[in-house]
Amino acid sequence: MSTKFRAAIIGSTGYGGVELIRLLLSHPNVEITSVISSSSAGTPIADGYPHLNQIMLDKLDGIDIDEIKQKSDVVFIAAPHGVAIELAPKLLDAGLKVIDISGDFRLKSGEVYEQWYKHKAADPTYVEKAVYGLSEVFADEVKGTEFVSNPGCFPTATLLGLVPLVSKGWADLSSIIIDSKSGVSGAGRGLSLTSHYSEINENFLAYKVNKHQHTPEIEQVLSRVAGEEVVVTFTTHLVPMTRGILSTMYVNLKGKHTEDEIIEMFQQYYEGRRFVRIRSKGKWPATKEVWGSNYCDIGISLDERTGRLTVISVIDNVVKGAAGQAVQNLNLMMGWDEGAGLAFTPVYP
Numbered sequence: 001m002s003t004k005f006r007a008a009i010i011g012s013t014g015y016g017g018v019e020l021i022r023l024l025l026s027h028p029n030v031e032i033t034s035v036i037s038s039s040s041a042g043t044p045i046a047d048g049y050p051h052l053n054q055i056m057l058d059k060l061d062g063i064d065i066d067e068i069k070q071k072s073d074v075v076f077i078a079a080p081h082g083v084a085i086e087l088a089p090k091l092l093d094a095g096l097k098v099i100d101i102s103g104d105f106r107l108k109s110g111e112v113y114e115q116w117y118k119h120k121a122a123d124p125t126y127v128e129k130a131v132y133g134l135s136e137v138f139a140d141e142v143k144g145t146e147f148v149s150n151p152g153c154f155p156t157a158t159l160l161g162l163v164p165l166v167s168k169g170w171a172d173l174s175s176i177i178i179d180s181k182s183g184v185s186g187a188g189r190g191l192s193l194t195s196h197y198s199e200i201n202e203n204f205l206a207y208k209v210n211k212h213q214h215t216p217e218i219e220q221v222l223s224r225v226a227g228e229e230v231v232v233t234f235t236t237h238l239v240p241m242t243r244g245i246l247s248t249m250y251v252n253l254k255g256k257h258t259e260d261e262i263i264e265m266f267q268q269y270y271e272g273r274r275f276v277r278i279r280s281k282g283k284w285p286a287t288k289e290v291w292g293s294n295y296c297d298i299g300i301s302l303d304e305r306t307g308r309l310t311v312i313s314v315i316d317n318v319v320k321g322a323a324g325q326a327v328q329n330l331n332l333m334m335g336w337d338e339g340a341g342l343a344f345t346p347v348y349p
């Protein structure tokens with residue numbers, strides 16, 4: 001009998017789910033014991049994803065809490081908003097560990113969740129239990145927890161570029177502007193007009209301006225780190241590529257700091273955290289440099305004329321922004337090597 005930790009994936013037929021399959025298939029401590037679909041139970045997962053032929057023979061299971069309990073130790077939920085609100089409490093009550101990659105348990109205020117997600121909020125008892133899994137910042141809280149709420153893709157890229165500055169007290173908290181761009185896989189596999197080839201090819205557009213659901217998530221974390229309320233301006237854009245997020249953050253500094261000093265402070269903040277790489281002076285990262293990997297690369301530039309800092313952060317939205325960080329969080333929860341199953345090089349070119 002296998003002694004590996006058994007994982008089930010709800011939403012395994014989506015982009016986040018299928019990336020979890022890719023990562024967990026090579027995880028040394030984990031075995032995928034159930035791939036779950038709410039709409040295609042009984043069919044082989046490779047029917048919808050032929051790249052899994054001869055790699056994963058499993059048929060999709062339906063959603064049955066008792067069966068999931070029999071078959072697994074941890075459940076990843078990679079489904080649209082609202083699904084985990086119903087399922088996570090049942091899975092936790094059944095004694096399972098849960099890692100939810102949707103936004104359902106990220107916001108501590110139900111009122112704020114309902115305002116931004118236009119959906120009834122989760123039971124506050126379970127919201128309280130959920131640990132926000134921004135791995136490099138909240139690792140101590142993730143260690144040993146049963147329930148992780150995985151951060152959103154834009155917040156992951158953005159917060160990793162802002163938290164060191166805010167925690168050090170070097171940022172003018174009223175000045176933060178975030179300009180983010182995402183590849184189309186961030187919108188999931190479902191068809192929609194904006195992800196339609198002829199709409200996005202040779203195109204570049206802003207969307208959900210001042211209305212993006214990740215705004216309160218970014219503000220919640222920055223406020224917590226700062227110890228006072230932080231409000232940001234956050235604009236998202238869609239770019240004609242498949243994977244990748246690039247976030248550019250503009251921040252006025254409090255006090256005088258040189259660029260060298262700021263780069264060194266970032267390097268110290270992330271010392272020993274292998275998945276965050278701070279670029280040296282004059283070097284800025286590109287999405288291709290993290291493609292298919294769990295890295296977040298950050299470049300920093302100080303405009304000495306204005307005293308304004310520019311921080312540029314890149315991730316692969318499906319890996320560090322979703323499935324990769326979820327696996328990193330499982331590793332932290334279990335006390336395993338943080339990089340287990342994630343120690344691969346970005347795909348280049």
Ligand SMILES: NC(=O)C1=CN([C@@H]2O[C@H](COP(=O)(O)OP(=O)(O)OC[C@H]3O[C@@H](n4cnc5c(N)ncnc54)[C@H](OP(=O)(O)O)[C@@H]3O)[C@@H](O)[C@H]2O)C=CC1
Nearest residue numbers: 011013014015016037038039078079102153186188189322
């Ligand atoms: N794509 C990305 O880069 C990121 C996505 N996320 C979040 O992760 C979640 C999944 O995203 P993504 O994989 O891109 O989305 P997809 O649209 O690609 O996949 C979502 C999957 O959820 C399943 N699903 C739909 N309805 C239900 C239901 N009622 N119960 C259970 N499962 C259901 C569907 O599969 P089936 O019909 O087979 O059940 C579908 O394949 C979302 O909440 C998203 O916001 C977070 C960070 C990054």
Ligand SMILES: CC(=O)N[C@@H](CCC(=O)OP(=O)(O)O)C(=O)O
Nearest residue numbers: 101102103152153182183186187
């Ligand atoms: C390109 C694109 O459409 N991206 C999605 C990201 C959604 C996501 O990953 O985050 P949640 O889990 O918080 O929904 C968006 O902007 O809504």
